[in-house]
Amino acid sequence: MASKSEYSARHLSVLEGLEAVRKRPGMYIGSTDSRGLMHCLWEIIDNSVDEALAGFGSNITTILHADGSVEVQDDGRGIPVDIEPKTGLSGVEVVFTKLHAGGKFGGGSYTASGGLHGVGASVVNALSARLDVEVDRGGKTYRMQFRHGEPGTFADSGRPSPDAPFTPAEEAGALPVVGKAKRGVTATRVRYWADRQIFTPDATFDVEALVRRARQTAFLVPGLRITLRDARRLTDAEGNRLPESEEVLQYDGGISEFVEFLAPDAKVTEVWRIHGTGTFHETVPVLDEKGHSRVTEVERTCEVDVALRWGTGYDTTLRSFVNIIATPKGGTHQAGFEAGLLKSVREAIKANARKLKAGEEKPEKDDVLAGMTAVLTVRLAEPQFEGQTKEVLGTPAVRQIVSKVVASQIAERLAATGRNEKAQATTLMEKVVNEMKTRISARKHKETQRRKTALESSTLPAKLADCRTKDVSRSELFIVEGDSALGTAKLARSSEFQALLPIRGKILNVQKASVADMLSNAECAAIIQVVGAGSGRTFDLASARYQKVILMTDADVDGAHIRTLLLTLFFRYMRPMIEDGRVYAAVPPLHRVEVIRRGKANEMIYTYSEAELHRVLAALDKEGLNYKEPIQRYKGLGEMDAEQLAETTMDPRHRTLRRVRLEEAGSADRVFELLMGSDVAPRKDFLISSAHRLDADMIDA
Template sequence: MTPSSEYTARHLSVLEGLEAVRKRPGMYIGSTDSRGLMHCLWEVIDNSVDEALAGFGHEIAVILHADGSVEVHDDGRGIPVDIEPKTGLSGVEVVYTKLHAGGKFGGGSYTASGGLHGVGASVVNALSARLDVQVDRGGKTYQMSFRRGEPGRFKDAARPGPDAPFEPFVNDSVLDVVGKAKRGVTGTRVRYWADRQIFTPDAKFSYDDLANRARQTSFLVPGLRITVRDERGLPGTPGAEGPHEEVFHHDGGISEFVEYLAIDAPVTDVWRLHGTGTFSETVPVLDEQGHSRIAEVERSCEVDVALRWGVGYDTALRTFVNIIATPKGGTHQAGFEAAILKVFRKSVEANARKLKVGNDKIEKDDVLAGMTAVLTVRLAEPQFEGQTKEILGTPAVRQIVSRVVEKELGAKLSSTARGDKNQSAVLLEKVVNEMKSRITARVHKETQRRKTALETSTLPAKLIDCRTDDTARSELFIVEGDSALGTARHARSSEFQALLPIRGKILNVQKASVGDMLSNAECAALIQVVGAGSGRSFDIDVARYGRVILMTDADVDGAHIRTLLLTLFFRYMRPMVEAGRVFAAVPPLHRVEVVNPGSKPNEMVYTYSDAELHRVLARLEAEGRKHKEPPQRYKGLGEMDADQLAETTMDPRHRSLRRVTIESAQRAEEVFELLMGSDVAPRKDFIVTGSGQLDRERIDA
């Protein structure tokens, strides 16, 4: 029997609004895939977070059950259980069945909350095959159940589920008392099963997204303890082998959040900017008779920013409104970016002679390079663009945020305190260097030309270029040393393979500044040859080569040089790595010369690891074939002749290449900082820990 055929006259007023949600779920949750499923969960969690934000709750637990349901507990005040006079329904039923109803209208219960439209709980209810809610309040435990938004009772006390027999309330709804609560104990427990008639079959809760959101919220609400537990046992999740639980609790607030997000070495400490502002807003309000009228109300907006700059050029800016993330920005982000650019332009102009700026002006990207920031604003009834709350639309917030940031950051940059003054000087120098790098890259792109037979090249003289104009086909081999270059020059195909020799170990750019990197001859030559700029200005569409192949010796020094080159690409030409256009050549380690009988030429067998060499030798012995002793061990590319290098390492028909990929940019950044950064202690621990797994035979000593 379909839900609609069970409707009675009493339920029409309750369900007519929720039926619209079921017909057009995308209007409320964005989509019906995993993203929409997670959005429903955020709505339930945000209701609990709002209680904590108002100072009435300290713990939240989220449990992903094996039967596909999800449960959210909090120790807030509990949903009101008394009768709401206008509807004659209990507060629980009003919250879960009425659109645009709840404690977040009128400013009575929540001065600033994540919920705005009052549709969160009722939308989740409408899109759930079953929803159970229990409330601890006044020494009692109350319970009410719903099926696709309709209140009633399920007959399955032992194992609750959406397919259990259900009896809807016909005359009057009943909020059942199912137990006693300890004195002083309050809170709400919600468990629901998403309706598979609404959501796509492959929609599922993402543990990683849930854990990230819980961690983020614990930073935004200092002191809040959030527990996430996964009991599903899904392959590929942390709980694949059994129930997995994580607890998130941070007392440091958004300053600690910035330290967590920042993964590069610091240029400044974490700076905190505070301020408030007021504005008037004309909004419809309800009078005592329930009639809507237009009135002008006074609003207060609290601004809190934590930010720091690091040596890198990536920007991490997170913005929030009442702890709700706004990934697409809005008026608060616009005000922040406008103010920060204005403050830095003023500071740079005041120090123009010292910084040697000239007539050039810094741009927003120059300031944001290397910045990690968390921007939060709190205000009553913010205007979002859509129920998904990804963009803040309240116009007055822009000016308030701009004023606060301009005042507080300006005071920080002009402070005479020794620590602030030193950090400000280094920061301004970094911003100016970013500007100079951007301008240099732009000029270079405008003048860059691929060398042909009829024109000269401004490229480095040591570059041995190829003839083709087909970028997708061309390859740039970065070769270690002049000896290998001589062999590679004869081994390459001059039609599409270019060579650039580097002299020894290049600069470790993980430790060096942008200025040091650009002034280093090897780094500058490599960036110039690739021809797409560096850092923020890197444009992969104008890169001169389709592939960049790092061809270093098969020894420890060669591995170190390859790591230094990868560090340069990761830090300043990352789109090449992300596009899968950076490779490591795989030269052979050994050559086995198999002796053939008679006048037949001997056969050359190349192996690429010690294990492969042993297998080859064992196979030859089993076949009764002889080979020259000892097998040749290549320690450098220069030990091969041109034919051998072409056959094993450079000829696309026979060679092997390792593509350098990035599965997680953040994890890659952490590894580069560990191996190549300035902090010695973690690297020492890493070496000591891994020393037991080292094969001493692989050390060329």
């Protein structure tokens, strides 16, 4: 280390060309792990996508080779092969060796593209042990090869390899012709081997992530056909070699189809499509013919395209893009979208406040976004991103343009007079108002104590038989079927930690009902109030008043139906309770066998299925023991006395509980929608196709 007096200009380092990329790769690709490796691949793929976006080419093929290399092929115009006048180099060499060079700097080649900085291809080249590029143009095939970004020639003997002898190019600007191409055919093929001295040893290509992003791109560019081929021949955990795989992605429906693909719930509105444009002026530095920078004001055009719909759920799915490049952290376009949406919905609800019973409160952004699935895309020339990874759009003027387009067209939708459009608008506004009311209720609830004192307990439903403990970790809430079962359960419970809430018969099927119907239903509202943690998006698990919620219904078909309806309520509006494993189903017995013991008190044996009953009776017969007949078959909880109910179903020392688990939310959502949703036809088909599995003897008739 140089001392203070010795520090001089000779201690300064000057990194030229691609040397800076190899020295500080994180500045250009974010990291050198798998994420950075995937970023490099997408820099090459995005160049091909930009060609398709500009209307040139409709096929992109990506191949992961067994030797660790990756190849990207497209049928675009092909990289220019003529000489670039300022550098004296071919267009291919300029693109792959010069930072901040390409066709995306206002030259008219691309009106909108994902590339901005012009460093994508050159950075990939710099971070590759070897890169080969072939271009078909003008009836000829051109090839150029690079090692660590330096042009030259590899002397391959057989399969191409980065370890083959390499000879640097002697003549600057030379672009060898290696074959003939069909007349009128243009294409580009890029194959590269990532430099393992740069990337971490465990950096690998994530095929699932590649498919996800390729599918996303195929949605954003209708008609584009993307083929992904994995030819690496990897092995599974048992050492078996996996076969090659191929995925072909093409969607002609665009972002409307994308929204349907992303939507996790049943629809409240159809997919609404919003189009619009706006212009703005931007001051940018422009180089004149002498290379002098001159500040110039240019007019930009911003195209806005949005597809969105609302569903019955409360989760929000919003994907935003700039020139088909994902912006997962948002930016000015997303801020404008949310502002315009909130403004128009607020104004529509204010105009219909009396009909909607909205009161004086205003909806907030989260109220409007609840249950919404949307894809937002904007297209403009030379967008300002924050960083090369392009995760945030920074162009300020885009916010106002997007906000204006969205606000005006959403307002038109909400004020539509057509029968179907008006019904959708009304349902949406009711949903937003209900979300607002739920949020306000949750806020008020948080402002009160979790446990009410005896004086305050009147705010809870009168039919609730609460427990005495204030220790939530010990408390249990039994939701019981009917008042008859409640009477027995009161005598059977431990009032110290077990609370009881009776419900009258079958509650509302919330999978088919709107949020407003659910909140206005006395049974559903009582359950949500007693659990005490709110509902839907505002549900706060930490505020739940009970550690366990146990559904205790009769052991018959009606009881199973009631249990299913209750589970639907918890799944739709109190899902964190299920995810945290705090919802249970009680398992009451089906039969009671009274074994006669001579000289002793008779023994009671409880069985929980027909098969278990037959096994018990067979064992008793084998031992020569007698039992009273007929065997008692419990039709409902009310047929048990308190001692029997406590012993078999409520006493933690003897009872059996089934914990309700949620392994896969997506699959569970589809099952609930199939069995409990408003679309009857799929349910009918399911019942018909599954009828042969039903044992008619098991039906209580």
